Amino acid sequence: MKQEDMENRYDIGIIGCGPRGLASLEALYAACKGTKKKPRAIIFESTEYPGAGPVYNLKQPKTNWLNVSERGLAILPRIEVELSGFTVPSFPDFQNWSGYAEKEIPSTMVDAFPLRAELGKYLTERFDSIAEILLKENLLTIVQGEVDHIALEDNGVRIEVIGGEAYRTGEVALCIGHQPVKLDKQLTGWKNRVGEIDGSVLFTQPYPVSRIVESTGLVKGSNVAIRGFGLAMIDVARALTEGNGGRFEILNENTREMKYVPSGREPRSIVPFSLNGLPMSPKPLNRKIDELYVSDTKQLEAYELALKKSLEKADKLVSTNFLINAIAPIIAEIFIAIGDGTRPHDLSKSELVEIIHSWLVDAEYEHKLIVSKKLPASKSLKLFVQMATGLAPVSLDYCIGHVWRHIQPTMYRLLSFAPISDELVGDIVLLDERLKRYSYGPPVDSLQQLLALIESGNINMNFIADPQIEMNENGWHFNLNGNTVDIDIMVNSVLDAPQILNVVSPLPSRLLQKSLVEPIHDKLGVRTRKDALMETVGDTGTIPVAMMGRLAKGTLIGVDAIAECFGERPTFWAKGFIQRFGQVGHKPA
Known part of the structure; x- marks a missing residue:
C-alpha cells in the first residue's frame, strides 16, 4: 500500500462538525472507556469553527437570536473519560460555562435569550478542549472542506472533498444539518425571471443575513418582502432595522413593550407574508x-x-x-x-x-x-x-x-x-x-420588536396572508384586499424541511441516486437503525454510513432541538461503532 493511502486512511469519518458532529466525537471516545480501543477519527467541516458549524458561527451578527433561553439550554456536560494513556477532559454544560448557574435568579425575572454567536463560542471552546488532546495523541485529523461524494468500498468508505484529496474510513457518520432542497415552483419561477429585471434581487435563503443587509440593491427607497413568518423572518427584519443602525427602546420593563427609533437607513418598508399569515407565539416571559x-x-x-x-x-x-x-x-x-x-x-x-x-x-x-x-x-x-x-x-x-x-x-x-x-x-x-x-416560539422581546416595527411603519402587515403576487418590469407586485405594493428585494425565510427526496446537495442525494437507501416517508428522511446506521433498500441490511442529523427525521422524532444533539442518540451510535471496531472492514488504520 502506498504511503499516501496509509496517511489518508482512518477508522471513522465524521462529516459535518456542528453540535451533532461534536456530540458524536465526544460519544465516540466516551464509548472507548473500559476498552483498549482507540479509533483514529477524521472530521470534515466546511466552516472555520468546528463545534459551532454554520448555524452558530461566531461571526454572525448580534441580530441573530436563539429561541431557547439560558434557563432552557439543557445541554448535557461532557464527563471526564480516562482512556489508555490519556484522559479526555470534562467540559461544563452551557449554564455553568456562561455563569448562569451561579446566579440567584428570581422566578419573576425576565428570561435571557443568548445570541447564536454566544452559543457558538461555547460549542467551539468545547470542541477545542477535546480536539487538543486527540490531536496530541494523533487520533484526530481535521479537514476544512466540503465533502461532495462518498463511495462504498470493500473495506469501508471513500470520502471525497471538493478540490481536495480522497480519504478512506471504516465507517462514516453524517452529522450534516440544514441541506438545500429543490426550489419550489414559485421560487423557481422568480429565480428564472429576476435576472431580467433591473434592480430586483432574490435571496432564496435567509442566512447569512449579512448578504441581505449589504446587498447593492438595498437602498433607502427599497421595499423588501420576506416570505415566511417564523423565526428566520424575525432575524431578517431585525437585521434590516436594528442591524442598519436603528434601536429599540424599552418602554415597560414588565411587559417588554418597545418603541423603535429609526436610523434612516432602513428599507422603505418590510413586507412579511405567508400562506396563512399565522404568527408564532412567544415563550412565557419568566x-x-x-x-x-x-x-x-x-x-x-x-x-x-x-x-x-x-x-x-x-x-x-x-x-x-x-x-x-x-x-x-x-x-x-x-x-x-x-x-x-x-x-x-x-x-x-x-x-x-x-x-x-x-x-x-x-x-x-x-x-x-x-x-x-x-x-x-x-x-x-x-x-x-x-x-x-x-x-x-x-x-x-x-x-x-x-x-x-x-x-x-x-x-x-x-x-x-x-x-x-x-x-x-x-x-x-x-x-x-x-x-x-x-x-418553538421566540422570546417575548422578539415579538415586542415586531410590534414596535409595525407601529413605527417599518413593517407593513397588509399582505401577511397569501397575497396575489405577479412579476412585472418593476419586480414583484403584491395585491391583497385592494392594497398593492411593488417589491424590489425578495427574501425567502422559509427554512427547508428535512425531505431527503428534495435535497439537492450532492452528498445525501447521491446515496438515493445509487439506490442504496430509501426514505422512511416521501416527506421525511432516511430509515436508520437505533445505532444510526442507514438501512438499505428493502431492509436487506445496512451500509457503513450512519445518519445523525436532520435527514434521519422520521426514524428519529425531534431532531432539531440543540439539546437533542447531546442526548442519547450519539451514544447509541458510538457504542455500536466501538462494538464493530476491529471486525472486518473496521481494522485499525
Whole structure:
C-alpha cells in the first residue's frame, strides 16, 4: 500500500462538525472507556469553527437570536473519560460555562435569550478542549472542506472533498444539518425571471443575513418582502432595522413593550407574508409563568404509561389519536389549574379534553377558548405577548402549545424507532411541526420588536396572508384586499424541511441516486437503525454510513432541538461503532 493511502486512511469519518458532529466525537471516545480501543477519527467541516458549524458561527451578527433561553439550554456536560494513556477532559454544560448557574435568579425575572454567536463560542471552546488532546495523541485529523461524494468500498468508505484529496474510513457518520432542497415552483419561477429585471434581487435563503443587509440593491427607497413568518423572518427584519443602525427602546420593563427609533437607513418598508399569515407565539416571559405549563411527576408518568401501552399494540395504530389521548387530559388539568388566568369557561375536564382533541385533529377547528385564525395577525401577536407576560387570559391553544413543549423530550424519546407505520410517523411529525408555532416560539422581546416595527411603519402587515403576487418590469407586485405594493428585494425565510427526496446537495442525494437507501416517508428522511446506521433498500441490511442529523427525521422524532444533539442518540451510535471496531472492514488504520 502506498504511503499516501496509509496517511489518508482512518477508522471513522465524521462529516459535518456542528453540535451533532461534536456530540458524536465526544460519544465516540466516551464509548472507548473500559476498552483498549482507540479509533483514529477524521472530521470534515466546511466552516472555520468546528463545534459551532454554520448555524452558530461566531461571526454572525448580534441580530441573530436563539429561541431557547439560558434557563432552557439543557445541554448535557461532557464527563471526564480516562482512556489508555490519556484522559479526555470534562467540559461544563452551557449554564455553568456562561455563569448562569451561579446566579440567584428570581422566578419573576425576565428570561435571557443568548445570541447564536454566544452559543457558538461555547460549542467551539468545547470542541477545542477535546480536539487538543486527540490531536496530541494523533487520533484526530481535521479537514476544512466540503465533502461532495462518498463511495462504498470493500473495506469501508471513500470520502471525497471538493478540490481536495480522497480519504478512506471504516465507517462514516453524517452529522450534516440544514441541506438545500429543490426550489419550489414559485421560487423557481422568480429565480428564472429576476435576472431580467433591473434592480430586483432574490435571496432564496435567509442566512447569512449579512448578504441581505449589504446587498447593492438595498437602498433607502427599497421595499423588501420576506416570505415566511417564523423565526428566520424575525432575524431578517431585525437585521434590516436594528442591524442598519436603528434601536429599540424599552418602554415597560414588565411587559417588554418597545418603541423603535429609526436610523434612516432602513428599507422603505418590510413586507412579511405567508400562506396563512399565522404568527408564532412567544415563550412565557419568566420561570414563574412558564411553570404554569409544566406537567407534574404524576402527570408525566401517566403520559409515558399511556404511550407505552399504545405502542405495545403498535401494529393497530393508524392515527395520532393515541398521542392526543395521552396528552389531552394533562392539558385539561393544567388549564383548569391556571384558574382565573385563563379565558373564562365553566367546562369540565372531559369537555375540555374533547375540545383539545378536536383542535389537535383539525387545525381549522374554532372555539371561543382558542385564538381565532380570523383575527388580524398583528392583533394575534399582541394577544399572545399579553398571555406570555401574564396580562391577558390564557387561551386554550396557547396552553396546549406550551404543555406540549415541556412534554416533547419524553415524546421524542418514546416515539423514536417506535414500531409504527411510515404513514403514522409522517402524521406525527406533521402534528409536531404544526405545534412548533407555539412550542418553538421566540422570546417575548422578539415579538415586542415586531410590534414596535409595525407601529413605527417599518413593517407593513397588509399582505401577511397569501397575497396575489405577479412579476412585472418593476419586480414583484403584491395585491391583497385592494392594497398593492411593488417589491424590489425578495427574501425567502422559509427554512427547508428535512425531505431527503428534495435535497439537492450532492452528498445525501447521491446515496438515493445509487439506490442504496430509501426514505422512511416521501416527506421525511432516511430509515436508520437505533445505532444510526442507514438501512438499505428493502431492509436487506445496512451500509457503513450512519445518519445523525436532520435527514434521519422520521426514524428519529425531534431532531432539531440543540439539546437533542447531546442526548442519547450519539451514544447509541458510538457504542455500536466501538462494538464493530476491529471486525472486518473496521481494522485499525
